[in-house]
Every structure is written in C-alpha cells, then in structure tokens.
Amino acid sequence: xxxxxxxxxxxxxxxxxxxxxxxxxxxxxxxxxxxxxxxxxxxxxxxxxxxxxxxxxxxxxxxxxxxxxxxxxxxxxxxxxxxxxxxxxxxxxxxxxxxxxxxxxxxxxxxxxxxxxxxxxxxxxxxxxxxxxxxxxxxxxxxxxxxxxxxxxxxxxxxxxxxxxxxxxxxxxxxxxxxxxxxxxxxxxxxxxxxxxxxxxxxxxxxxxxxxxxxxxxxxxxxxxxxxxxxxxxxxxxxxxxxxxxxxxxxxxxxxxxxxxxxxxxxxxxxxxxxxxxxxxxxxxxxxxxxxxxxxxxxxxxxxxxxxxxxxxxxxxxxxxxxxxxxxxxxxxxxxxxxxxxxxxxxxxxxxxxxxxxxxxxxxxxxxxxxxxxxxxxxxxxxxxxxxxxxxxxxxxxxxxxxxxxxxxxxxxxxxxxxxxxxxxxxxxxxxxxxxxxxxxxxxxxx
Numbered sequence: 001x002x003x004x005x006x007x008x009x010x011x012x013x014x015x016x017x018x019x020x021x022x023x024x025x026x027x028x029x030x031x032x033x034x035x036x037x038x039x040x041x042x043x044x045x046x047x048x049x050x051x052x053x054x055x056x057x058x059x060x061x062x063x064x065x066x067x068x069x070x071x072x073x074x075x076x077x078x079x080x081x082x083x084x085x086x087x088x089x090x091x092x093x094x095x096x097x098x099x100x101x102x103x104x105x106x107x108x109x110x111x112x113x114x115x116x117x118x119x120x121x122x123x124x125x126x127x128x129x130x131x132x133x134x135x136x137x138x139x140x141x142x143x144x145x146x147x148x149x150x151x152x153x154x155x156x157x158x159x160x161x162x163x164x165x166x167x168x169x170x171x172x173x174x175x176x177x178x179x180x181x182x183x184x185x186x187x188x189x190x191x192x193x194x195x196x197x198x199x200x201x202x203x204x205x206x207x208x209x210x211x212x213x214x215x216x217x218x219x220x221x222x223x224x225x226x227x228x229x230x231x232x233x234x235x236x237x238x239x240x241x242x243x244x245x246x247x248x249x250x251x252x253x254x255x256x257x258x259x260x261x262x263x264x265x266x267x268x269x270x271x272x273x274x275x276x277x278x279x280x281x282x283x284x285x286x287x288x289x290x291x292x293x294x295x296x297x298x299x300x301x302x303x304x305x306x307x308x309x310x311x312x313x314x315x316x317x318x319x320x321x322x323x324x325x326x327x328x329x330x331x332x333x334x335x336x337x338x339x340x341x342x343x344x345x346x347x348x349x350x351x352x353x354x355x356x357x358x359x360x361x362x363x364x365x366x367x368x369x370x371x372x373x374x375x376x377x378x379x380x381x382x383x384x385x386x387x388x389x390x391x392x393x394x395x396x397x398x399x400x401x402x403x404x405x406x407x408x409x410x411x412x413x414x415x416x417x418x419x420x421x422x423x424x425x426x427x428x429x430x431x432x433x434x435x436x437x438x439x440x441x442x443x444x445x446x447x
Contacts, residue, residue: 031101031175033262035241038289043101044236045139046175047263052141052233052309056149057211058439060446061409062386062393064222067379067400067434074222075434076397077367077377082272083224084281086295090117090227091269092126093156094294096287098163101176104144105133106285107231107265108313112153114229114269115315116204128159129285130166131198134190137169139176141233141265141309145209152202152318159198165191202318210437210446214310217300220280221271223312226377226432226447229283230268232310237262240306243296250291251279252298257306268310269295312447327404327411327425327443335394335401338428338445350381351398352428359398359431369397369431379434391436399430410438 032046045051072079085091092113097106109129116125131154135147167178168188179186212230213219223230235257241264243250270281278300288294328336330343337344339355347358354371364375378397385392392403404411406422413422429436429445437446 031177033238033260035238037286041099042286043099043176043178044262044264045101045103046261047235050140051263054142054145054209054311056440057209057311058437058444059211060435060437061389062391062436064219064435066384069380071218074225074377076380079221080225084270085114085229090114091283092117094288095129095285097285099178099181100163100166101139102133102166103265103285104139104141105129107267108132108144110267110283111229111231111313112315115313118227125203126156128154128156128198130159130161133166134169134195149206149209152199152205154198154201155203158201159194204315205318206313207316208314208444210312212310212312214307215304220268220310223447224268224271228312228447230310230312232268233263233265233308235262235306235308236264243291250296252296252302254299254302327427329423330426336426336428338399338430346401347396347398349396350394351396352401354398354430371398371431376432378431395434397431399428400434401428402436410443
C-alpha cells in the first residue's frame with residue numbers, strides 16, 4: 001500500500017447515525033466475564049449499548065456492491081482465495097494486555113502497527129499501547145477514538161506497557177476488577193513525564209476512521225484483500241474464546257455469545273477459504289500462548305453472529321495536516337484530481353487524475369493498475385448513479401470520480417458568485433481507495 005491519503009473537508013451538513021448514550025459503568029465489581037490462558041486471567045469488557053460505536057466515524061456514501069462484478073471480485077481485480085497479513089510481513093507484535101480490560105487500546109495498537117508496516121512508514125515500529133490507553137482508559141471504542149484521533153502516537157519502546165499503571169488510570173466504580181487483582185488504586189493520574197516524553201517523539205498520527213458494514217462479508221473481505229487490518233468489536237464468552245485444533249489450525253468454536261454480556265476488541269488480519277467454508281484470521285492481545293502464537297481463525301458465519309462493529313483506519317506522518325476538501329466545482333467532462341483537488345480532464349480510460357498522473361495498466365496483471373509505483377487492485381471501469389443519494393460516478397482503473405448533488409451527502413447548497421443555482425461537489429478517489437466516504441469533517445477516500 002502507498003502513503004495514506006486523507007480527503008477531509010470543512011464541516012458540512014450530513015446525515016450520520018446518532019450516537020447511542022454511553023452508560024455510566026455499574027459499580028458491581030463483578031465484571032462481565034473472563035478467559036483463562038495458561039496462568040493468566042483476561043477480563044472481558046462489558047458489551048453494553050454503544051460499546052463499539054464511534055459517533056464520528058465516516059461512512060461510505062455509495063454501497064461497495066456498485067463497484068464490483070460479483071462476490072469473487074474487488075473492483076476489477078479477482079478476490080484472492082486467501083490473505084494472511086502475517087505472510088506479507090505487515091503484522092506487528094502480539095501483545096499481552098494482562099489483567100486490565102484495555103483490549104480497545106491493544107487492538108487499536110495492532111491495527112496502527114499494521115498501517116505503519118503496510119505503508120512502509122519511515123520509522124514504522126510497534127505503537128505504544130500504554131500511550132493510547134492513557135488518553136481515555138475506558139472500555140469503549142468511541143472514547144478510544146475520541147482520545148486518539150488526530151493525535152500523535154509514539155513507539156512502545158519509548159513508553160512500554162505497565163499493567164499496574166494501566167489499571168490505576170481507570171475510573172473508580174467500573175466493572176474492571178483489575179484494581180482488586182493487582183492491588184492498586186483507581187482513578188490515579190497518568191505519569192505526565194512519560195506522557196511528555198511520548199509526545200516529544202511522535203512516529204505517526206491517526207487520521208481517519210471509517211465504519212464498515214459488519215453485516216456484509218464483502219465489506220470485511222475487500223479491505224483485507226486491499227491490505228487493511230480491521231478493528232472490530234465482538235460479543236464473547238469464556239467458551240467462545242477457547243481456540244481448538246481443527247485440521248492443524250487453531251479455530252474458535254461455533255458459539256452464539258449473546259447469552260452473556262462480555263465484549264472484546266480485536267483485529268482481523270486475513271481470511272481463507274477451506275472448501276465451502278470461509279474463515280477470518282483474528283489477531284488477539286492475550287499473549288502468544290493463546291491460539292497459534294496469539295492468532296486464531298473463526299468461521300465467517302460465527303463472526304457475523306457475534307460481531308457488532310467494524311472499522312478501518314488510516315495513519316499519516318506525524319506532521320500530517322490534511323487540507324480541507326469539501327469537493328471542487330468542476331465543469332462537465334472533468335473531475336477533481338484525487339490528490340490536488342483541482343479540476344482536470346479525465347484520463348483516456350475514465351480514471352480521475354492523481355497529482356496529474358494517469359494509471360499505467362500495461363505494467364500490471366488484469367484488474368490491477370500502477371498508480372502509486374506498484375500494482376494495486378483497480379476500480380471497475382464504468383459509470384452509474386446511486387438511486388438513494390443521487391451521487392454519480394465515473395470509474396477507470398485509476399479510481400473513481402464522484403459528483404455529489406448540492407445539499408445531499410455532505411455537499412453544501414452553495415451558489416458560486418455570478419451563478420444562480422447551487423453547484424454539485426466533485427470529489428475523486430484513487431485506486432485502491434476508490435470508495436467515497438463522509439465523516440464529520442467532510443469527504444474522504446477508503447478501501
């Protein structure tokens with residue numbers, strides 16, 4: 001994957017799901033279950049309403065089904081039968097969260113590790129889970145992102161994880177029993193000297209968060225095939241998290257975990273087909289004794305039964321400051337450049353230009369295009385209009401150009417000087433991130 005591209009814009013009117021109310025943790029001290037791995041006990045989060053919800057996550061405007069020929073395709077490229085990011089060398093270390101219910105921070109760190117390695121970021125290294133956790137210390141996805149989106153993160157080497165300190169940062173009266181197990185106080189302040197050292201040596205910044213349709217297998221397969229890890233929330237029980245050897249692989253059992261109230265945050269790092277069965281690869285944070293060195297497989301049907309939320313992330317350099325891009329006002333037969341946002345003639349193959357460049361298809365196998373110096377899955381050439389939003393698109397191998405009607409899907413009803421009617425917004429997305437999404441800050445592109 002190439003360097004992450006973020007097309008964020010000024011605040012615009014949009015229709016986003018209302019955030020569920022985040023309940024105040026109940027002070028029972030009994031938690032929501034746990035799992036035993038070797039000699040260690042790992043507490044589950046409490047999967048209450050809003051556990052995995054991120055209010056300001058971007059959402060894809062036009063369904064991804066509109067951009068593929070069928071279930072065996074991602075855009076114009078054939079969907080690989082199996083993908084394992086471990087084999088591609090883009091998975092970071094397997095961590096151990098210990099007795100603290102900090103799985104949201106550890107799984108977030110795992111996905112950020114992957115982003116750095118997949119994008120060959122300078123200085124890419126293991127991300128400090130301690131720093132991420134110190135900013136919110138609460139078992140909710142929304143608070144994890146609220147504390148870390150748009151902020152720098154540093155390396156684990158600079159701020160290593162200390163389980164007792166991590167436990168002490170949690171608010172008093174919650175469900176996590178770590179204070180009893182570790183005999184530490186709750187509601188303690190974060191070590192400001194450690195925080196200052198971490199802030200002084202940033203390696204990257206979390207830029208965007210995009211919600212996936214977790215009920216759609218395609219929505220999970222495509223980002224993984226394009227090189228993304230997926231951050232997800234799932235219902236769990238002690239039995240559902242006990243991998244078993246099946247055909248020489250560690251596989252989670254087929255259990256409906258809705259009978260309990262346990263929740264857990266992990267990362268998806270691959271998938272494979274075994275006959276007619278589809279499996280996803282889980283990257284956990286319970287140490288290397290769990291499963292196959294910290295990983296396990298889960299049937300797609302079991303995952304879909306228990307998963308409740310899923311997201312993809314992008315990171316950028318520590319100094320990244322994405323320019324606002326509410327969409328250009330481009331004349332017909334042109335589209336916004338996917339990098340500069342300036343209006344330009346489309347490429348001969350229908351692709352929007354990317355920093356003035358057109359894709360080089362002859363360098364790549366069918367279904368792929370060379371736009372960023374290597375072959376990536378190409379968008380499916382063609383055009384259409386989304387009946388739900390009125391958004392029009394024209395795609396070529398190098399990406400898709402979108403025309404968003406004024407007053408809809410994040411395009412403001414603006415009237416340029418000297419013109420008597422509102423103008424649509426022109427936005428382009430390059431392959432392989434050719435899907436257009438909308439967040440609170442405007443348009444962005446995603447896998």
